[in-house]
Amino acid sequence: MAPPPSPSFTSVLTATESVSSAGPSVAPARGAVVSAIPTRTPRKAIHIDTINQHLRQADYAVRGRLAIRAEELRVRLDAGDTTLPFREIVNANIGNPQAMDQKPITFYRQVLSLVQYPQLLDSEYADRIFPPDALARARLLLREIGSVGAYSQSQGVPYIRQSIANFIAARDGFPADPASIFLAGGASSAVSSLFTTICNGPSTGVMIPVPQYPLYSATLTIENATAVPYLLDESTQWGTDTAYIASVVRNTLASGINLKAMVVINPCNPTGSCLTPSQIKEIINLAAENSFMIIADEVYQANIYQGKFFSFKQMLRELQRDFPGAYDHVELASLHSTSKGMVGECGQRGGYIELLGLDPAVIDELYKLVSISLCPVVTGQVLTELMVNPPREGDASYPLFKEEYDTIYNRLKERAANLYDAFQQMEGVSCQKPMGAMYLFPTISLPPKAIAEARRRGEEPDELYCMQLLNSTGVCVVPGSGFGQVDGSYHFRTTFLAPGDEYVNKIVAFHKEFLEKYA
Amino acid sequence: MAPPPSPSFTSVLTATESVSSAGPSVAPARGAVVSAIPTRTPRKAIHIDTINQHLRQADYAVRGRLAIRAEELRVRLDAGDTTLPFREIVNANIGNPQAMDQKPITFYRQVLSLVQYPQLLDSEYADRIFPPDALARARLLLREIGSVGAYSQSQGVPYIRQSIANFIAARDGFPADPASIFLAGGASSAVSSLFTTICNGPSTGVMIPVPQYPLYSATLTIENATAVPYLLDESTQWGTDTAYIASVVRNTLASGINLKAMVVINPCNPTGSCLTPSQIKEIINLAAENSFMIIADEVYQANIYQGKFFSFKQMLRELQRDFPGAYDHVELASLHSTSKGMVGECGQRGGYIELLGLDPAVIDELYKLVSISLCPVVTGQVLTELMVNPPREGDASYPLFKEEYDTIYNRLKERAANLYDAFQQMEGVSCQKPMGAMYLFPTISLPPKAIAEARRRGEEPDELYCMQLLNSTGVCVVPGSGFGQVDGSYHFRTTFLAPGDEYVNKIVAFHKEFLEKYA
Secondary structure, eight states: OOOOOOGGGGGGOOTTTOOOSOSSSOOOOHHHHHTTSOOSSOOOSOOTTTSOHHHHHOOOGGGSHHHHHHHHHHHHHHTTOOOSSOSOOEETTSOOGGGTTOOOOHHHHHHHHHHHOGGGGGSTTHHHHSOHHHHHHHHHHHHHHSOTTSOOOTTOOHHHHHHHHHHHHHHHSSOOOGGGEEEOSSHHHHHHHHHHHHOOSTTEEEEEEESOOTHHHHHHHHTTOEEEEEEOBGGGTTBOOHHHHHHHHHHHHHTTOEEEEEEEESSOTTTOOOOOHHHHHHHHHHHHHHTOEEEEEOTTTTOBSSSOOOOHHHHHHHHHHHSTTTTTTOOEEEEEESSSTTTOOGGGOOEEEEEESOOHHHHHHHHHHHHHTOOOOHHHHHHHHHHHSOOOTTSTTHHHHHHHHHHHHHHHHHHHHHHHHHHHHSTTEEOOOOOBTTEEOOEEOOOHHHHHHHHHHTOOHHHHHHHHHHHHHOEEOEEGGGTOOOTTOOBEEEESOSOSSHHHHHHHHHHHHHHHHTO | OOOOOOGGGGGGOOTTTOOOSOSSSOOOOHHHHHTTSOOSSOOOSOOTTTSOHHHHHOOOGGGSHHHHHHHHHHHHHHTTOOOSSOSOOEETTSOOGGGTTOOOOHHHHHHHHHHHOTHHHHSTTHHHHSOHHHHHHHHHHHHHHSOTTSOOOTTOOHHHHHHHHHHHHHHHSSOOOGGGEEEOSSHHHHHHHHHHHHOOSTTEEEEEEESOOTHHHHHHHHTTOEEEEEEOBGGGTTBOOHHHHHHHHHHHHHTTOEEEEEEEESSOTTTOOOOOHHHHHHHHHHHHHHTOEEEEEOTTTTOBSSSOOOOHHHHHHHHHHHSTTTTTTOOEEEEEESSSTTTOOGGGOOEEEEEESOOHHHHHHHHHHHHHTOOOOHHHHHHHHHHHSOOOTTSTTHHHHHHHHHHHHHHHHHHHHHHHHHHHHSTTEEOOOOOBTTEEOOEEOOOHHHHHHHHHHTOOHHHHHHHHHHHHHOEEOEEGGGTOOOTTOOBEEEESOSOSSHHHHHHHHHHHHHHHHTO
């Protein structure tokens, strides 16, 4: 062990640079100070046992052990390792469309490139490179924003909030107020800010679905709040059973927990289910009766493959219209994102939260919180504006936009159906029909020997399954245990973003081998 | 008061849509459930008194009362209000260069526009619009990143981390490891993640300078950790007095607080001071002796108007070289950002943190935390790469880059000097010479009558001064009380980003009137 810091360290001071002792307090002689607390055994300040233990307890499976292993394998492949039984990693663990073969929508990127480099607008070639509506939109946005390199208002650019309000009004048939909208660097960031605002220690309860996107459980764990799980019902397409949820609410309130909010993910991540208007209104009823806020994660609102999307905002406004006064106290947060839908621009970090019914004093606190990190990325705000205000029929960009949008939509729908068909044919696998979002969440019946082996290793059985899938095929999915599931049931979540049948065939073949191995 | 939700609400259910009761638990009859907890007085769930009280206690003056008032005034001006005694708001409260007259550096924006719209690379006009090195850099980055619309690794794009490591190595003369670098959506976001990781309740102490950038106090308050102030010494250009700081450390340790870290802002926000190598090494000595981590906010490292910037990393490595083994346990986090320097791209949210000496298990927890929000904005990462790897002599873009860079630098230096000269001539105002950063932080001697009036109103005296300055001139600065100051001393922080002498003259004239008013 090297000698500890000693008085000789003062030798780094030169006479001219010596620090004045005329500081704000009377200072002892320097030599004495530096040696005052000898550290015979130099130790680190930051220990795993004394850092934030709530963070330590949090789990985030989407980028957890499986994803880290997948990255290791990718590095080996890139380095020319030919000993692995596959040649590529398929990241079906994360909804990251542009890491697959999804191309960005041209109009969005044209406007983004113009706001990044406004000199392009004045180029003599501008009209030959860009359609007139992209040029016009970039000019308009720059007039409203100034530079995308300047901080915007903490809540987001006023013009963009107005544009989002117009979109919401057109979607729902009820007006929206730009003052109620907070732009955010992706929906994850909005959820984190909202939970930091409303959570006040372990007495705060927030209901979350099971299975759920683990952003919610992880963020609540970090906030040291109490996650109150409510099970989705696999037998009814992972629907919400209001009577059952009401019993969860009753039990929660009876236990003395201050039930502040309920998270609903619709369309659902990971199950792909979509709620009906009645299911939504029943949840709003429960919230109205029992005074809890609804946090509606609606980031997959454009990813609907059967039927139509209904927003919580619309359903709330309908109830408020039909039963005047009875729902005025209901508090709702609705989330949207540029990462999903046919936009798929995950890396651009755009999104927003609309807040309804919240006490203005609470909104002031949320405002203060987001102002501490100054503003969400301004180009992400621009992309949000483009998402909510795309080219319209008659615009120069509309035909290409429509073609690109429809191609992405149809491809997602088709890939979902292909994967679903494959799952239908696999022994011991059952799966709901794809309705929405970007995922399938099949149930897998695991052989008792596989379950026993997992228990021996201290792993979840579906984690064992997914790790072996990754190690034999390069296909990375997320075990159901990362989202929560009924005890004794096993699942995995896979995106249906990857192209081609190859990875589907690999999953089918692996599954057969797995069953044989543990028969 | 409208009637509360009642069993009639179940009428929103149609027969075909009614929810199955075959849920995961036995469900009671629906009617009974909906009326089970009648809310005779509908109430909101989210109350100011039961939300996160730590958030409520936090203050962030940079976008606080003054900034909100400035925004109100701006809206009135925009709406044509001619009753105000000024025609424009000068936001000298925030270091937001591109909201003033600072233009982005062309090369950065060219590459950003190309990565946003890669089709430009293939345009027949590409060579006529973009210099070859911008085209080459965009191609290279796209090859490494894929699409800027895809999530990157949570820690940031590996290639960009390597580029940052190269920059640090060239700056310091000591190598850097890309695995120790985390990209972040601006330095604020990095600080927030770091504090969330290392803070574990009120027993966690973190030393922060006074005055300080209130990001630190606010974030520690939200984390419910203990901020331990150490005063900077105004009499020595706001320097650090190590002997005095050592006494703060001793007192803190004696009080039973687990002193985990010390924040040093160098060049300093708000004071503009820069630390000498000796001051830095003395702080490292204290950290080595007393086992606390150093968090070095070095986002203003390019904003140096006298002398040279020395990084904590370089000084630590020199000590490690000169005293083998004695400093190996020292933990250091160094922050950098694309928002400051001559880049000034605040709205793009780029930056990074370099971590040295931390336990890998702790880094894993930080990794988990940042992975929950998936990744920092990828275009911000690209801009970070451009900042650390700008055009070099001989590159096609170098002459323009150099001209733009030098123009910004010289203008900042000149504006700082002008403002400083004005403060020198103001009665009762004293100010350190501008050395670094983007701010001046003059001391103002306020008349007793002004102090008394502020106390009567329950305001800080310098807040009263700054509010009157805003209301009479439109110039928005931040009172010293927002940063912390020795009791009985008063200051304000102003950027020197605004162009022209007009706002300087307004401050001078206001100050004179203020002194007369309260004489």
